[in-house]
Amino acid sequence: MGQFIQFALNGLLAGTIYSLIAVGIVSVYKATRVVNFAHGYLIMFGAYFYYTFAVLLPGLEWAPGWLAKWEPSWLLAARAEAEMFSPRATVLDWLSNLPRIVLGILGSILACAVLGRVIERALMRPMIGQSAFAMIMITVGLVSVLSGAKGLIWTADAAFVPHIAPNAPIRFELFGSMVFLFGADLVNAAIAVILFSGIVLWVRYSRGGVAIRATAEDQQTAYSMGISVPAVFGHAWVLAATTGAIAGAILATRNGVSPSLGLFGFSVLAIVLMGGLDSYVGVFIAALAVGVLEAMAQWQLGGEWAEVVPYIAVLVVILIRPHGLLGQKEVERI
Amino acid sequence: MLSIENIEVTYHHTVQALRGLSLEVPEGRIVTLLGTNGAGKSTTLKAASNLLGLENGHVGEGRITFRGEDVFRIAPDRLVQRGLFHVREGRRIFTEMTVEDNLVAAAYALRGRDLRPDYDKVYAFFPRLKERRGQIAGYLSGGEQQMLAFGRAMIARPSMILMDEPSLGLAPKIVAEIFDTVRRLNAEDGVSILLVEQNAGVAFSVADYGYIMESGQIVMEGPVSKLRDDKDIRSFYLGVATEGSARDSFRDVKHYKRRKRWLS
Numbered sequence: 326m327g328q329f330i331q332f333a334l335n336g337l338l339a340g341t342i343y344s345l346i347a348v349g350i351v352s353v354y355k356a357t358r359v360v361n362f363a364h365g366y367l368i369m370f371g372a373y374f375y376y377t378f379a380v381l382l383p384g385l386e387w388a389p390g391w392l393a394k395w396e397p398s399w400l401l402a403a404r405a406e407a408e409m410f411s412p413r414a415t416v417l418d419w420l421s422n423l424p425r426i427v428l429g430i431l432g433s434i435l436a437c438a439v440l441g442r443v444i445e446r447a448l449m450r451p452m453i454g455q456s457a458f459a460m461i462m463i464t465v466g467l468v469s470v471l472s473g474a475k476g477l478i479w480t481a482d483a484a485f486v487p488h489i490a491p492n493a494p495i496r497f498e499l500f501g502s503m504v505f506l507f508g509a510d511l512v513n514a515a516i517a518v519i520l521f522s523g524i525v526l527w528v529r530y531s532r533g534g535v536a537i538r539a540t541a542e543d544q545q546t547a548y549s550m551g552i553s554v555p556a557v558f559g560h561a562w563v564l565a566a567t568t569g570a571i572a573g574a575i576l577a578t579r580n581g582v583s584p585s586l587g588l589f590g591f592s593v594l595a596i597v598l599m600g601g602l603d604s605y606v607g608v609f610i611a612a613l614a615v616g617v618l619e620a621m622a623q624w625q626l627g628g629e630w631a632e633v634v635p636y637i638a639v640l641v642v643i644l645i646r647p648h649g650l651l652g653q654k655e656v657e658r659i
Numbered sequence: 660m661l662s663i664e665n666i667e668v669t670y671h672h673t674v675q676a677l678r679g680l681s682l683e684v685p686e687g688r689i690v691t692l693l694g695t696n697g698a699g700k701s702t703t704l705k706a707a708s709n710l711l712g713l714e715n716g717h718v719g720e721g722r723i724t725f726r727g728e729d730v731f732r733i734a735p736d737r738l739v740q741r742g743l744f745h746v747r748e749g750r751r752i753f754t755e756m757t758v759e760d761n762l763v764a765a766a767y768a769l770r771g772r773d774l775r776p777d778y779d780k781v782y783a784f785f786p787r788l789k790e791r792r793g794q795i796a797g798y799l800s801g802g803e804q805q806m807l808a809f810g811r812a813m814i815a816r817p818s819m820i821l822m823d824e825p826s827l828g829l830a831p832k833i834v835a836e837i838f839d840t841v842r843r844l845n846a847e848d849g850v851s852i853l854l855v856e857q858n859a860g861v862a863f864s865v866a867d868y869g870y871i872m873e874s875g876q877i878v879m880e881g882p883v884s885k886l887r888d889d890k891d892i893r894s895f896y897l898g899v900a901t902e903g904s905a906r907d908s909f910r911d912v913k914h915y916k917r918r919k920r921w922l923s
Contacts, residue, residue: 454713532766535760535763536767538756538760543753544713545751546751547764549710549744550739550811551768551769552764553736554736653755
């Protein structure tokens, strides 16, 4: 039982990260009816941008010293007092990394937003009014362009980056059994959930959300309501790119930066299909389910099964419900 | 208000939909554009609201001005914000959104103008929409959907509405209700209206001036009072037999063919 709760929790935490990746795919799909195959590569860029701004940039010679290691005297004094490897020491270590973490996240969000904007302007906007299929093929082409560009810009593979939150181990009792978690994982999951629910509420209840949904349904009519369709496209892509940047930074802290992050996007695409391309709630459920299934498969069947079992479940769900768990079929008038 | 001068439109660079069409809608008037299927009525409206680009439509010659400005130089959404609203054929409501959100979407037309969306006014006009404000619009009846399409137009506070066959597929009673709204919008808010119809009877009941088009051209125009009495229009559009008797001989059929010639 204790093991079960432990693995279920790990799975849920991983699932929230999947949902943060998925939210970008769903947002672009909702606004533009384009399934963005390149989203994983946007995330890979997010991870590499985080690496650039949090590791490479502070390491440069002309960068101020406090950027790489912020060590005011009170912090040094506090650290000398703290016990090694105690939670307090971990927090203090994190504090001295804080400047570069903040720079990394802000830099990654900004750079990704620019990248998303450029992709939308240069590749998507000229295609407004054309079939969504043509736009989807463009995103497939984008996969090669982005992964090639990554190779040209960054050569480092599997480099490590600082955690976003203090990574202190946390032990606590849950349903009568001890569980063990890392602080950073918990904070990552919280960030993911807050961002996800924020976006869902925004799309459902704000005027901007109405514009996105209107554009999704009928571009021409959205235009004739005074909604600027190109602006909606732009916002959706920037939203996807910025959430992707944060997801990328989080993934980088978990497994290090590497080109395989791009492929990760494809497994999240499967999750999105399982949840229903246009349903945030469905996708959230699917993301958590796949996260838990993965953890369970790892526990009971071993690591090599962890990558297969969840996606078999995805296939089964799609066979039974082609629109996904909560995907909307077209409304037919009765 | 709106003037269309000699425009030509081709789709996909092959199909010519409009060949040198001109018409004029003066301020505060209701002008109707009649024609059979495929005459190019909807294309004319889409050209005026600058939506043709999204359908591979290409405007060759001619120009369209709205309040003296060339519409092709203004993005479609900006055009709506300047007061030119297009109620499109088949209503085109957002079927997956609620009634209320459909109206909220139309509030985007108020951008850049110092106006607030007046939802209560729409609900006062159409109490049935108020009852169903939380419902998914796709499940409304055809008449209610048309009311919603009009409601959106009212939210947008346009100075001119392009209306594409509002009577399409609706029961006569609903049609009467809808046209009553058209008349009120014109009389109370001074909205100019370009009304495209196939149903000449209802169109003439509200319009001041009419144009008749065939194959992408205007073939006839005049004040509605005059058009109404025109023999050809009476027989082709109003379905009233001429000379007060039913056609019963071959001679009359030939007469029909001869008279139809100006239309083709």
